[in-house]
Amino acid sequence: MLEIISGISVKKVDEGFVLDKGISSHKLMENAALAFCNWFERHYQRNDKVGIFCGHGNNGGDGLAIARMLWRKGYDVIVFLVGENNEPSPDCKLNRELLPDKLPALSMSHEDIAHMEYDLNIVVDALLGVGINRPLEGDYKNLVNKLNSLSGLTKISIDIPTGLPSDDCLAGDAFIADITLSFQSPKFSLLFPEHANYVGQLKVVDIGINQFYLSQFSEGKFYVQKKDIALRHKNFSRFSHKGDFGKVMLVGGSFGSMGAIRMSSEAALRTGSGLACCMVPGCGVDIMQVSLPEAQVWAKKDSDCIDADYLGYNFDRFDAVGVGPGMGTHDTTAEFLRGFLTKYKGPIVVDADGLNILAKHPEQLSLLADRSILTPHLLEFERLAGHCKNHKDRLQKASDFSKKHKVIIVLKGAHTCITFPDGRQFFNSTGNKHMATGGSGDILTGMITSFLGQGYSFENAALCAVFHHGLSGEIASADKKRGTIATDIIKSIPLSYLRLGIE
Numbered sequence: 001m002l003e004i005i006s007g008i009s010v011k012k013v014d015e016g017f018v019l020d021k022g023i024s025s026h027k028l029m030e031n032a033a034l035a036f037c038n039w040f041e042r043h044y045q046r047n048d049k050v051g052i053f054c055g056h057g058n059n060g061g062d063g064l065a066i067a068r069m070l071w072r073k074g075y076d077v078i079v080f081l082v083g084e085n086n087e088p089s090p091d092c093k094l095n096r097e098l099l100p101d102k103l104p105a106l107s108m109s110h111e112d113i114a115h116m117e118y119d120l121n122i123v124v125d126a127l128l129g130v131g132i133n134r135p136l137e138g139d140y141k142n143l144v145n146k147l148n149s150l151s152g153l154t155k156i157s158i159d160i161p162t163g164l165p166s167d168d169c170l171a172g173d174a175f176i177a178d179i180t181l182s183f184q185s186p187k188f189s190l191l192f193p194e195h196a197n198y199v200g201q202l203k204v205v206d207i208g209i210n211q212f213y214l215s216q217f218s219e220g221k222f223y224v225q226k227k228d229i230a231l232r233h234k235n236f237s238r239f240s241h242k243g244d245f246g247k248v249m250l251v252g253g254s255f256g257s258m259g260a261i262r263m264s265s266e267a268a269l270r271t272g273s274g275l276a277c278c279m280v281p282g283c284g285v286d287i288m289q290v291s292l293p294e295a296q297v298w299a300k301k302d303s304d305c306i307d308a309d310y311l312g313y314n315f316d317r318f319d320a321v322g323v324g325p326g327m328g329t330h331d332t333t334a335e336f337l338r339g340f341l342t343k344y345k346g347p348i349v350v351d352a353d354g355l356n357i358l359a360k361h362p363e364q365l366s367l368l369a370d371r372s373i374l375t376p377h378l379l380e381f382e383r384l385a386g387h388c389k390n391h392k393d394r395l396q397k398a399s400d401f402s403k404k405h406k407v408i409i410v411l412k413g414a415h416t417c418i419t420f421p422d423g424r425q426f427f428n429s430t431g432n433k434h435m436a437t438g439g440s441g442d443i444l445t446g447m448i449t450s451f452l453g454q455g456y457s458f459e460n461a462a463l464c465a466v467f468h469h470g471l472s473g474e475i476a477s478a479d480k481k482r483g484t485i486a487t488d489i490i491k492s493i494p495l496s497y498l499r500l501g502i503e
């Protein structure tokens with residue numbers, strides 16, 4: 001699992017690695033530049049005109065090394081030098097000296113920046129990296145704003161868009177990238193929703209520093225990738241029977257809102273549950289049985305919402321229960337939730353209106369069994385934990401909340417963050433904007449509940465479900481783009497398993 005370390009630690013990791021391996025810091029920069037160029041070559045043609053904008057620190061050094069390598073590979077490259085009145089870092093200086101004589105390198109004055117007119121297809125931002133320690137000003141600021149004003153070309157940031165602090169929220173200007181290629185592990189601030197427009201697509205490239213070095217600076221934050229997830233799955237054999245795949249219950253729905261619980265239930269089945277039973281109000285029975293014949297249904301006749309009478313049911317038959325989608329927040333439903341949380345101590349997932357009820361009745365939080373999984377989106381989380389100034393604050397509050405109530409928080413959004421009571425936070429790498437569609441969250445509830453029912457640990461259930469949910473969204477939206485709807489995501493769950501080689 002990739003460690004997400006602070007910008008200050010990046011420098012220390014580099015120093016430790018270079019010292020231990022007996023290589024030079026220049027060699028490490030060469031590795032980083034090579035990793036970038038290998039990625040670049042797979043995506044861009046040699047007739048593209050590439051402008052590489054290099055600052056005076058090591059980020060600029062990366063840009064210069066990249067320029068030299070791309071030029072040698074036959075790309076049409078121009079180097080622009082900025083910040084030349086500052087003392088360059090030693091590796092930046094060395095890479096300036098190593099530029100081939102025939103590779104055009106232009107020092108940019110104030111006037112050049114103001115009147116810049118080059119016919120470029122690709123802009124590479126190697127102005128500043130994690131060494132930024134104040135908002136942009138002067139030439140750096142002017143150039144970044146100038147580059148941001150250019151349209152019709154592809155903009156790529158090296159390591160982090162210039163101007164973004166690596167661990168904090170942006171104050172001032174920053175480069176707006178289409179793609180950010182971050183070295184070794186993503187920088188923390190690249191995962192904040194406030195920065196999504198600056199970061200564009202996030203790619204992480206390995207530059208050869210192994211986890212041992214990063215883990216010495218661990219802050220308990222991790223970036224979850226495909227290779228971390230495959231191993232967390234359980235193996236089932238040909239002798240496995242329905243019971244091994246778990247019996248789950250999904251509780252929710254109310255008059256006019258039956259789609260959510262139907263989608264949760266189908267997602268649980270598609271994730272592999274041996275049996276899914278949904279507990280719905282009487283008005284939803286026909287809807288469920290006609291639209292999802294594979295699910296069992298339990299309901300009280302002539303009811304429009306889940307009420308306290310539902311507490312007579314024996315929930316202990318189930319290996320896991322998901323509660324909340326489409327359930328409404330009626331007083332009698334809140335009464336049901338109170339009784340249910342008191343009664344059932346197996347693994348549970350609380351989502352949507354289940355969370356809204358907890359926000360309205362915070363005294364019920366103490367009834368949650370340890371390691372219950374709560375899956376709020378950003379707004380639902382704020383209803384539970386109070387107003388958050390920004391995403392950094394929100395992540396801190398998620399950590400505090402998780403510790404205080406001994407629950408697992410799955411904070412949904414781009415790079416969904418899973419927080420455990422011991423303080424660890426896992427950031428997901430799959431998913432895309434096309435998943436921002438009604439019902440997407442209900443599907444995740446069904447998936448987590450299903451994994452819990454299959455006997456996965458709380459940690460593995462949350463990580464696997466969040467990862468597959470995102471990957472299913474990517475697969476579903478590959479040809480549907482903004483026409484993607486939630487049921488497309490459910491249909492792609494089996495393909496997501498196949499992508500990981502899981503049968």
Ligand SMILES: NC(=O)C1=CN([C@@H]2O[C@H](COP(=O)(O)OP(=O)(O)OC[C@H]3O[C@@H](n4cnc5c(N)ncnc54)[C@H](O)[C@@H]3O)[C@@H](O)[C@H]2O)[C@H](O)CC1
Pocket residue numbers: 010011014028029032055056057058059060061062086089127128129130131132133134135136137140158159160183184209
């Ligand atoms: N392991 C890795 O990830 C590697 C990363 N590399 C690259 O190195 C940079 C970090 O380099 P560093 O020299 O520390 O920082 P910068 O390039 O960002 O520049 C620092 C330089 O700039 C001055 N400065 C700070 N703020 C401003 C500002 N607002 N305006 C102008 N100047 C500013 C500061 O005082 C310094 O002088 C990392 O991002 C990677 O790209 C290595 O190449 C290999 C290993």
Ligand SMILES: [K+]
Pocket residue numbers: 059125126127128129157158159160161162
């Ligand atoms: K940069």
